[in-house]
Amino acid sequence: MKQIKWGVLSTSNFGINHLIPAIRASKTGNVHAIASRDKNKADRVAKELNIPFSYGSYEELLADETIDAVYNPLPNHLHVPWTIKAMEAGKHVLCEKPIAMNSKEAELLLRKTRELPELKVMEAFMYRFHPQWAEVQSLLERQEIGTVQSFHSVFTYYNDDPENIRNWPKMGGGGLMDIGCYCISLSRFLFGSEPESVFGKLEIDPQFGVDRKASGILTFGEKTATFTCSTRTHDYQRAIIFGTDGLIEIERPFNPSGDEPAYIYLTKNGERKTIQIDSVDQYRLQVDAFTHSIINNTAVPTPVEDAVANMNVIDAVFKSDEKRSVIDL
Numbered sequence: 001m002k003q004i005k006w007g008v009l010s011t012s013n014f015g016i017n018h019l020i021p022a023i024r025a026s027k028t029g030n031v032h033a034i035a036s037r038d039k040n041k042a043d044r045v046a047k048e049l050n051i052p053f054s055y056g057s058y059e060e061l062l063a064d065e066t067i068d069a070v071y072n073p074l075p076n077h078l079h080v081p082w083t084i085k086a087m088e089a090g091k092h093v094l095c096e097k098p099i100a101m102n103s104k105e106a107e108l109l110l111r112k113t114r115e116l117p118e119l120k121v122m123e124a125f126m127y128r129f130h131p132q133w134a135e136v137q138s139l140l141e142r143q144e145i146g147t148v149q150s151f152h153s154v155f156t157y158y159n160d161d162p163e164n165i166r167n168w169p170k171m172g173g174g175g176l177m178d179i180g181c182y183c184i185s186l187s188r189f190l191f192g193s194e195p196e197s198v199f200g201k202l203e204i205d206p207q208f209g210v211d212r213k214a215s216g217i218l219t220f221g222e223k224t225a226t227f228t229c230s231t232r233t234h235d236y237q238r239a240i241i242f243g244t245d246g247l248i249e250i251e252r253p254f255n256p257s258g259d260e261p262a263y264i265y266l267t268k269n270g271e272r273k274t275i276q277i278d279s280v281d282q283y284r285l286q287v288d289a290f291t292h293s294i295i296n297n298t299a300v301p302t303p304v305e306d307a308v309a310n311m312n313v314i315d316a317v318f319k320s321d322e323k324r325s326v327i328d329l
């Protein structure tokens with residue numbers, strides 16, 4: 001089978017701990033090079049992780065003609081600029097979420113993907129590759145909970161580290177960008193459509209100037225989706241779908257452990273049934289799906305159009321909070 005040679009832009013913690021191992025575990029995985037703004041750091045990480053090549057700048061990595069695909073886990077404000085540069089160097093790109101600083105910037109990337117349709121670009125919403133969602137979709141299709149009425153999601157953690165990119169407004173920090181983007185993405189994914197209106201409320205951290213708590217109400221016709229995300233709250237995540245005849249709870253909707261089963265709870269007729277899904281590395285499944293699209297020249301599962309639509313809703317939450325009113329989309 002054809003192997004895809006990957007280059008990794010930066011020594012990002014997430015890349016080192018999750019995505020590089022996922023590329024290696026994938027069917028076609030081959031991490032060929034890593035780059036850092038600091039050559040010593042690139043060399044050290046390459047040595048530790050046994051990566052054959054290391055570069056002291058992102059430009060040098062992009063100039064390596066043997067690289068087929070680039071993984072971009074840079075801070076959010078560098079997602080679009082470096083994804084476009086990588087495409088101009090002829091590389092496919094798996095780019096971290098959220099894809100851009102706003103929908104306008106995401107549209108620049110969309111334009112580039114239309115100019116270079118032979119290159120695959122995908123936003124790394126890894127949660128979609130976990131088989132628990134196929135199970136949820138199947139429960140919904142079988143109308144196990146009757147007619148869906150509403151969807152609610154929560155994603156929180158505590159991080160007040162002043163050095164962390166999530167606490168820097170200029171880098172696209174804040175909870176809405178970091179984790180609210182998942183709640184919005186999941187609402188759109190489950191309902192299979194775009195919200196018609198959005199109401200958002202943010203709480204801004206006075207020290208850092210980023211949102212530390214964000215809530216939103218999204219309407220999808222008769223259905224509603226609500227979410228709360230926070231970067232100053234106890235670690236938690238949960239998603240609940242309410243129907244006329246029951247409800248479905250997804251215990252870890254966003255990053256279920258790769259080593260333990262995932263659990264879904266179906267409540268109906270006064271009973272709560274547990275559905276266990278075998279453990280799986282959703283990051284590896286994401287890499288497999290992306291490289292499958294490269295090798296077979298097929299559409300990526302999450303196209304950049306989807307990323308633009310997600311940014312559009314994120315923009316609307318910010319705007320709604322600023323205007324203190326509902327935003328019609």
Ligand SMILES: NC(=O)c1ccc[n+]([C@@H]2O[C@H](COP(=O)([O-])OP(=O)(O)OC[C@H]3O[C@@H](n4cnc5c(N)ncnc54)[C@H](OP(=O)(O)O)[C@@H]3O)[C@@H](O)[C@H]2O)c1
Nearest residue numbers: 010011012013014015036037073074075076096097098165
């Ligand atoms: N999909 C997921 O499950 C998931 C989970 C966590 C994070 N993420 C995403 O991954 C991205 C990185 O997150 P992370 O936690 O890995 O962050 P991180 O450890 O801070 O890594 C970001 C890297 O970007 C590089 N960089 C370039 N310019 C920078 C600047 N001005 N300031 C700081 N760093 C700069 C640095 O690498 P060099 O010094 O080597 O150049 C740094 O190591 C974010 O977009 C985040 O949303 C996704």
